[in-house]
Amino acid sequence: MTFRYMPGFGNDFETESLPGALPQGQNSPQRPAYGLYAEQLSGSPFTAPRGANERSWLYRIRPSVRHTGRFRPTLFERWKTAPNLYDHELPIGQLRWDPTPMPNEETDFLAGVRTMTTAGDVATQVGMAAHVYTANASMVDDYFFNADGELLLVPQEGGIRVMTEMGAMEVTPGEIAVVPRGMIFKVELVDGPVRGYICENYGAKFTLPDRGPIGANCLANPRDFKTPVAWYEDKEAHCRLTVKWCGRFYRTEVDHSPLDVVAWHGNYAPYKYDLSTYSPVGAILFDHPDPSIFTVMTAPSGEEGTANVDFVIFPPRWQVAEHTFRPPWYHRNVMSEFMGLIKGKYDAKEEGFVPGGISLHNMMLPHGPDAEGCEKAANAELQPVKLENTMAFMFETRFPQHLTRFAAEAETLQDDYIDCWKDLKKRFNGTPEGDWS
Structure with a gap:
């Protein structure tokens, strides 16, 4: 057609x-x-x-x-x-x-x-x-x-x-x-x-x-x-x-x-x-920018800069930032994030988040890379790396997202998701280098 x-x-x-x-x-x-x-x-x-x-x-x-x-x-x-x-x-x-x-x-x-x-x-x-x-x-x-x-x-x-x-x-x-x-x-x-x-x-x-x-x-x-x-x-x-x-x-x-x-x-x-026609931009020297740089479309609200809904994707892209923790940093947010995976893996959650799956991080609830992703990112040799065969997205809104009974009682709900962060260790030891061993 x-x-x-x-x-x-x-x-x-x-x-x-x-x-x-x-x-x-x-x-x-x-x-x-x-x-x-x-x-x-x-x-x-x-x-x-x-x-x-x-x-x-x-x-x-x-x-x-x-x-x-x-x-x-x-x-x-x-x-x-x-x-x-x-x-x-x-x-x-x-x-x-x-x-x-x-x-x-x-x-x-x-x-x-x-x-x-x-x-x-x-x-x-x-x-x-x-x-x-x-x-x-x-x-x-x-x-x-x-x-x-x-x-x-x-x-x-x-x-x-x-x-x-x-x-x-x-x-x-x-x-x-x-x-x-x-x-x-x-x-x-x-x-x-x-x-x-x-x-x-x-x-x-x-x-x-x-x-x-x-x-x-x-x-x-x-x-x-x-x-x-x-x-x-x-x-x-x-x-x-x-x-x-x-x-x-x-x-x-x-x-x-x-x-x-x-x-x-x-x-x-x-x-x-x-x-695939989306042309991403990103950091070319250091630091990980806000995910808003990946906004495909936005449905504005009455408050400038605060979306009713943003549609955001995480497509294949190069990562080149120096001296930088490259996956999404740990954060809390006034926005609520409903995330899906169309194909491949998501760099902050390489296990457990699979194509067709969903994650929900509601307003002000902390989230970020799992323990394995953190360890890998903190100790990686920082060469230019291209993330390939991946496509994740978010429906992000200024409003809290309330679960339905279907979602709350679904057999597909992962009861152990919270455990993906349990192995994040204390790295503070009083020295500038910290304990990243």
Whole structure:
């Protein structure tokens, strides 16, 4: 499938799957071509400043009011929404999980979502939720949209095909995709069972962080974010549309596919990004910089420099700093860090943290390299070293991340994670050199 470069967030794009389907010179002609209906999808208030105003015009076979019949409540009991407080008895602490097992019974993407943490309050549109997903079946006649927030999808095992109103995106491990708030989509499997992570962002949409003194280049470059070309599904069949709205789920039945947009233009669109195109920066003389230098996208809050959510990665990179403890230093943080591993090893936790796994270091709880990683880093001969075959990430938020009962009682929870630091020895012996033997 073909993608267009996304030259910059905030710019308009246009695409049509039939010649002449996209009106020229106006948005809502009296009689659009092909008997289509014109409809606007707004991702911001109408009066938002020009640079922040987000909307797209869709030219579709039926207006979306025909995709929503009478809604009835439905349940997805393991998909939770903030605030979701104190539904378990597990005390606070540094936590880590093994990968979520693949399902044994037939499970599609929507049924396979499991919430690990929630933060903030969906009703006031602040905060986020972190989920895992597993699936072994495609969504065929089932469709979904999330009125609560945009969805950042991070595949870890197996490729997915995200079929949206505005086009299709094939997303494999090492890539990410974002489906905007309110956009209808379904997920198909590309080549077998899948597993991955989801950040459900209730707040301001993800955007690129300012580079500050870094200047015009490096980090994530706008040209590497791609939006799909127009594609439509003209299908007359018994279909179901599920909606998530303020934490509850509702379902309606329709007699056709809602993915019927033949052409569109605007700046409110799904997109994908290849994490290998991220250009990291780092220390080239001494010291280990803050992990914020690895921010791919940020969802800002009302407080400058304090994110509702940051999406941060730890990609392959060179380490060259002299006289420096190179892994992430021990720290406590006002932010809360949900971390996943897509492939390889993470340099601060070479054992126990495996692809598909999760760690959670909530606000002000100390964390850092395990004892083995500390020993190795403290005594290593500091030559340039390239970290290869690795890709870890964080969903980092200003809000405390509250565990769900599913996460607190999961068999994959590592009861002995805290023990990874128990062999950190006292090195102080009254001499400047200390005891690093």
